[in-house]
Amino acid sequence: xxxxxxxxxxxxxxxxxxxxxxxxxxxxxxxxxxxxxxxxxxxxxxxxxxxxxxxxxxxxxxxxxxxxxxxxxxxxxxxxxxxxxxxxxxxxxxxxxxxxxxxxxxxxxxxxxxxxxxxxxxxxxxxxxxxxxxxxxxxxxxxxxxxxxxxxxxxxxxxxxxxxxxxxxxxxxxxxxxxxxxxxxxxxxxxxxxxxxxxxxxxxxx
Amino acid sequence: xxxxxxxxxxxxxxxxxxxxxxxxxxxxxxxxxxxxxxxxxxxxxxxxxxxxxxxxxxxxxxxxxxxxxxxxxxxxxxxxxxxxxxxxxxxxxxxxxxxxxxxxxxxxxxxxxxxxxxxxxxxxxxxxxxxxxxxxxxxxxxxxxxxxxxxxxxxxxxxxxxxxxxxxxxxxxxxxxxxxxxxxxxxxxxxxxxxxxxxxxxxxxxxxxxxxxxxxxxxxxxxxxxxxxxxxxxxxxxxxxxxxxxxxxxxxxxxxxxxxxxxxxxxxxxxxxxxxxxxxxxxxxxxxxxxxxxxxxxxxxxxxxxxxxxxxxxxxxxxxxxxxxxxxxxxxxxxxxxxxxxxxxxxxxxxxxxxxxxxxxxxxxxxxxxxxxxxxxxxxxxxxxxxxxxxxxxxxxxxxxxxxxxxxxxxxxxxxxxxxxxxxxxxxxxxxxxxxxxxxxxxxxxxxxxxxxxxxxxxxxxxxx
Numbered sequence: 001x002x003x004x005x006x007x008x009x010x011x012x013x014x015x016x017x018x019x020x021x022x023x024x025x026x027x028x029x030x031x032x033x034x035x036x037x038x039x040x041x042x043x044x045x046x047x048x049x050x051x052x053x054x055x056x057x058x059x060x061x062x063x064x065x066x067x068x069x070x071x072x073x074x075x076x077x078x079x080x081x082x083x084x085x086x087x088x089x090x091x092x093x094x095x096x097x098x099x100x101x102x103x104x105x106x107x108x109x110x111x112x113x114x115x116x117x118x119x120x121x122x123x124x125x126x127x128x129x130x131x132x133x134x135x136x137x138x139x140x141x142x143x144x145x146x147x148x149x150x151x152x153x154x155x156x157x158x159x160x161x162x163x164x165x166x167x168x169x170x171x172x173x174x175x176x177x178x179x180x181x182x183x184x185x186x187x188x189x190x191x192x193x194x195x196x197x198x199x200x201x202x203x204x205x206x
Numbered sequence: 207x208x209x210x211x212x213x214x215x216x217x218x219x220x221x222x223x224x225x226x227x228x229x230x231x232x233x234x235x236x237x238x239x240x241x242x243x244x245x246x247x248x249x250x251x252x253x254x255x256x257x258x259x260x261x262x263x264x265x266x267x268x269x270x271x272x273x274x275x276x277x278x279x280x281x282x283x284x285x286x287x288x289x290x291x292x293x294x295x296x297x298x299x300x301x302x303x304x305x306x307x308x309x310x311x312x313x314x315x316x317x318x319x320x321x322x323x324x325x326x327x328x329x330x331x332x333x334x335x336x337x338x339x340x341x342x343x344x345x346x347x348x349x350x351x352x353x354x355x356x357x358x359x360x361x362x363x364x365x366x367x368x369x370x371x372x373x374x375x376x377x378x379x380x381x382x383x384x385x386x387x388x389x390x391x392x393x394x395x396x397x398x399x400x401x402x403x404x405x406x407x408x409x410x411x412x413x414x415x416x417x418x419x420x421x422x423x424x425x426x427x428x429x430x431x432x433x434x435x436x437x438x439x440x441x442x443x444x445x446x447x448x449x450x451x452x453x454x455x456x457x458x459x460x461x462x463x464x465x466x467x468x469x470x471x472x473x474x475x476x477x478x479x480x481x482x483x484x485x486x487x488x489x490x491x492x493x494x495x496x497x498x499x500x501x502x503x504x505x506x507x508x509x510x511x512x513x514x515x516x517x518x519x520x521x522x523x524x525x526x527x528x529x530x531x532x533x534x535x536x537x538x539x540x541x542x543x544x545x546x547x548x549x550x551x552x553x554x555x556x557x558x559x560x561x562x563x564x565x566x567x568x569x570x571x572x573x574x575x576x577x578x579x580x581x582x583x584x585x586x587x588x589x590x591x592x593x594x595x596x597x598x599x600x601x602x603x604x605x606x607x608x609x610x611x612x613x614x615x616x617x618x619x620x621x622x623x624x625x626x627x628x629x630x631x632x633x634x635x636x637x638x639x640x641x642x643x644x645x646x647x648x649x650x651x652x653x654x655x656x657x658x659x660x661x662x663x664x665x666x667x668x669x670x671x
Contacts, residue, residue, distance in 0.1 A: 016524075016527075018499045018524070020634075022638065023638065026642070027615050027617050028616075028617065030241065031243070031284040031287070032284075045638050045642055050624075074520070075400075076400040076433075079431075079433060079500075080431075081335050082333060082334055082337075082350060082351050083241075084352040087351070102403055103403075105403055105434075106335055106430075109350075110351035110353065113351065113353035163226065163228065164225075164227055165365070166228075177254070177360055177361065180230065180360075180361045180363060180365070183222075183230065186221060187221060187232075187361065190221040194219075198327075199460065200456035200460035200463045201325065201328065204457065
């Protein structure tokens with residue numbers, strides 16, 4: 001995974017609440033191979049008409065936001081299905097940070113695994129950020145992960161929270177499996193105890 | 207130190223807690239499906255193996271056709287490819303697989319409980335958000351994305367942050383024709399669509415205690431649609447009776463040992479929850495969703511809300527957009543909404559009790575719109591056929607399908623057309639959920655059955671053939 005330290009890039013305001021993972025990545029694209037790229041399916045039905053033409057009203061289709069790296073959404077982004085392809089669509093498009101009031105729990109967890117940083121801010125701050133971006137389309141935000149801050153063009157800086165484990169994984173581009181495998185002995189010892197304590201769970205394959 | 211059900215299961219699976227807020231948990235049982243192909247792809251690209259294949263169970267559900275369970279007849283080659291991959295991967299790694307033509311096949315969240323794979327007191331995971339279903343048996347069940355599924359396959363563990371706890375106590379008797387589905391839809395309306403985010407819900411109270419396992423499964427199933435990480439119900443004698451003798455449940459001495467552990471699981475009397483919610487079941491009515499957010503539901507008898515009455519401009523804009531998408535006019539009575547088709551199925555409402563209830567409404571009548579019943583598992587299908595339910599549905603004009611997720615997630619060719627309106631027993635009414643431009647009204651199986659016979663949303667309590 002590509003490390004995430006400081007991200008400075010164009011931020012796109014998404015003026016829609018309750019965008020669930022099914023809208024971020026419609027179910028009909030979920031079976032595509034990972035290496036084929038998911039960027040073209042991102043927000044597919046919000047972004048394109050039935051015949052595949054770009055819908056000019058959708059924010060990412062506007063010239064100022066073609067190279068957006070940050071998305072500022074609203075309430076409840078990424079609720080619903082556990083499909084990690086929703087996060088892949090965003091990162092494959094080039095977006096590495098989503099700011100929203102709240103996230104679906106599973107999407108929030110998945111995002112980190114793809115190197116996408118989800119940031120929660122309160123509802124007023126979120127609306128203010130979007131309104132600033134709307135006033136000056138194409139404006140950048142600066143996300144400083146070590147300092148846990150978002151800086152806007154007008155000089156305002158906001159702090160955000162992230163748990164230290166996920167922060168470390170993003171900063172160092174660490175992959176959880178690599179970390180977990182370092183604990184092989186602890187895991188094996190636990191399993192031995194578990195297979196004893198929960199022995200009723202084992203050896204019953206009919 | 208008193209503990210909740212959730213904390214007891216968490217502690218029994220915690221390998222260690224890192225200094226930085228995450229705990230490495232052992233996974234008791236893991237269920238995979240035809241959407242697990244990416245995880246296996248990543249596993250093999252990294253030269254890893256499945257660590258504990260005897261704790262993994264597989265069955266294809268998301269993309270399997272409802273018109274035939276003959277693999278060779280699958281015309282969608284992408285879907286057929288992932289069903290075949292599941293077969294190959296499970297064989298390669300020695301994982302129990304209930305293949306498309308196996309009588310044990312079905313939707314993962316129906317198969318887990320009915321085969322006794324789901325058991326009280328264990329951590330269950332699956333690459334699907336509705337894994338919250340399994341909490342109905344007193345397990346801790348939650349959904350994972352592909353990277354986490356890969357992690358579980360490779361290590362039989364998952365890194366998780368401890369959730370907050372929310373107890374929803376439901377007291378009182380549900381009125382006739384008010385079902386478990388109506389209860390969970392009412393709960394989501396009360397706490398909001400992402401209102402349980404960061405929490406694990408424990409459902410408690412006399413209403414929950416008197417519910418069958420099938421009903422509890424429906425309640426826990428939609429916990430995710432309230433935003434919860436998991437939903438659970440303490441195991442009791444109803445749970446043990448349900449599980450006894452199921453193929454993957456313990457037997458003999460092991461059953462007795464398991465019971466001893468299971469009986470220690472209910473939350474201690476003085477356990478403290480981060481949030482408490484109370485629901486009076488006796489006040490509830492059959493529910494119908496009218497919008498695209500999980501909390502856009504109303505009791506039957508209500509009218510479509512008017513955005514003009516919404517003072518918050520952002521909410522008003524969202525409502526206008528929802529009504530435009532749904533093709534609905536403010537003030538319309540729910541019972542005046544005409545539907546184009548009906549779907550009875552999904553991990554929420556396609557167990558034998560659901561089909562029996564729907565059949566009781568349908569018996570001797572005729573559907574007036576295209577209607578599809580898809581049993582939640584092949585076992586449910588066989589049981590329904592043994593009871594003659596398939597005849598009741600077929601005689602009424604329903605299509606009787608082969609088990610799978612079908613029109614709930616619309617990945618197997620069963621879709622709702624653009625602008626078409628479907629009364630559906632599934633769990634989500636989000637935009638484009640049942641197909642691009644689909645308009646979904648979620649409701650209970652008996653309400654769906656009534657809608658099939660009248661062609662409109664119908665109060666099943668007033669329904670007379």
